[in-house]
Amino acid sequence: MALSCKTIIASTLFLAMTGCSIVPGGHFEGISSSEQAASLQRDLENINIHLIDAKLINESKLTQSKEVSTQAAGVDVSNFEYRLGVGDVLTIGVWDHPELTIPAAVQRTAEFDGFRIQSDGTITFAYAPNVPAAGRTVTELREDLVKRLSRVIEDPQIDVKVVGFKSQKVYVTGEVTNPNVLPITETPLTLIDAINQAGGLTEDADWKVVNFTRGDKTEQIRLDAFYANGDISQNRLLQHGDLIHVTRNDKRNVYVLGDVTKAGKVTINRYGLSLAEALSEVGGINERTADANGVFVLRKRDLQKEGVVADVYQLHARNIASLVLAEQFELEPQDIVYVTSAPLARWNKVISLLLPSLATVDALQDIDNQ
Template identity: 60%
Template sequence: MLVHLKKQSSKYCKTLFVSASILLMNGCSMVPGSHFVGVDDGRETATLEQDLSNVRISVIDSGLIAQLKEQSQAQTQNQKNTPVITEGYEYILGIGDVLSIGVWDHPELSLPAGMQRTAAFDGFRVKTDGTINFAYAADIPAADKTLKQFSELLVEELSKVIQKPQIDIKVVDFRSQRVYVTGEVKQPGVFPVTETPLTLIDAINQAGGLNERANWRTVNFTRDNQVQIIKLDDFYTMGDISQNRLLQHNDIIHINRIDNQKVFVLGDVSKAGSIEINRYGLSLAEALSDVGGLNESTANANGVFVLRKRANSENGVFADVYQLHAQNVVALVLADQFKLQARDIVYVTTAPIARWNRLISQLVPTILSFDKIPVIKSNSGVL
């Protein structure tokens, strides 16, 4: 009887160990490079299948690199059809502008010289009602007119008292129109719109250019309470002049910080973390290099993934997943040509052998626990 009980106890322990091992290896699912999760009851599998149906998975190869370049070039080519036009630009007079007006052969109608007088101080100012007062010509409309249009009106009035008047008009102080440059520039401020066409790029240069914390990729451009995203990077790197703008009164140019221009490198790398994208861009190879590369002993070289959320969902697909097979030298060239975008997530999985080792390390506490199973003793010995 005692021998029978001993055999039954030994058989029970072996069965328990085998059952626990099978349960851990087959009944559990593992997140690569992460941890074990509980037994799949069918709902988790259904959720995973649903999640995978919402992403598009592509392998990073020469065909994909060529396709991405073609899409970028096609988009840039379409945008180049609408360049900024500055030819024929004429300044429009506004309230507060100061004009210098001279009449040939009639010095009495010109500003007196001497006494360190300035044209900006003693010039003819556009009044709040939009008119200018001049000798023999009171309340001449000036606001919302070009210098040529105002000159024609003034000549018409002076012709009533002066035979064929010849006049010379200049804007000596531009005060009616201004634009604002804010954010990460060296000298943010208010800049006047003058008789020289002022573009978005000109205004940024007048503000001293972008500082070291500026986002070189995009700029917020506001006109009439409508915000546009200007792709500054396309202007500088690809010569896309359609990204420039001819500025108008009350336009606002805001340069964002580079904080949001980051990618995240996670998984089995030497030092996981976030990396900022500078003005020259960031490739997948550079990102992996900046975090110290893959862990050679544990990382899966075929498990380098880039997760990218789409701005607009198309056919139910809201994200793209790109996989790099990094076991060959050619893959390194492809990684250098694959450009990352802001908020991309680069994830490196763990190699199968490393996952097996981690599995074993998870089983060790279970194996050791069998040593703590109470031993049944009897008068005749151990069962």
């Protein structure tokens, strides 16, 4: 029976992986029945079958806790210093020497009246022409001005402030409330800060990952690890030119099919989605006709990279304890949940039900990709 179970699941998964429209009793055009059987047998060897039980749930939780504990280090901003750049605007004041300070006129801002760092990276102040500013900190610039003005003023007390941060920017695009260009200032700006300043993620945003681009390198930052588990290692200290792009959650769905009240797709939100929640979203299983031992989760894998076609998880849902397991079993995007309507021994009927249902999954995925 165990081998028969694995054989039928392998057949089902093989059909699920194809993009063909299949009907009961049909076959792949141009492929003989013997070739199909041989192909299914090969796929059988590359399928992992798991029982959803307490051991599986505990192993999953242990793996998640290890991921968080091994990546506990966050962004270190203790040594952050803002470096001035071309376009930044400064105000410069000399104590007890108001003649060296340009008073702000009525209805004019300090930025308008300030000293802008020129394209050559310098500023010009009284008694201190062409002072290098770009690439320096405010402290370094102030020390240089003190040294230069000491030639004409005894012990000058100089105050330098940035009133216009114009030289360095980061970009936040995609599914945020207010896509924007944000300045880097003397306050350290992190990836999470930038998303919050852009109004946070929209309802259609992918809460799992965001794309973070620096130069010619793009990496995926796991927002779910940050928000759900407090994994602060997912944060980043931003630099000039960084790009944060939040994608839509179009592919963050699971498909619930078979003998349920209303088959369809269910979206995974920022807090995740359990097997129990997915079944609840479609009205639950049909109590009179569904086989409580025939609740399957089909999860596609990459055969070339992982050596596995798919993982198949089976839940025996005949008792109350199984409902607790279903509540703790987390689904992943593009999972297929299927509830059989016959005892597992009646394989022919199961196959006839699975084939058109899997064709429906292909149609749903095509609609999502349009």
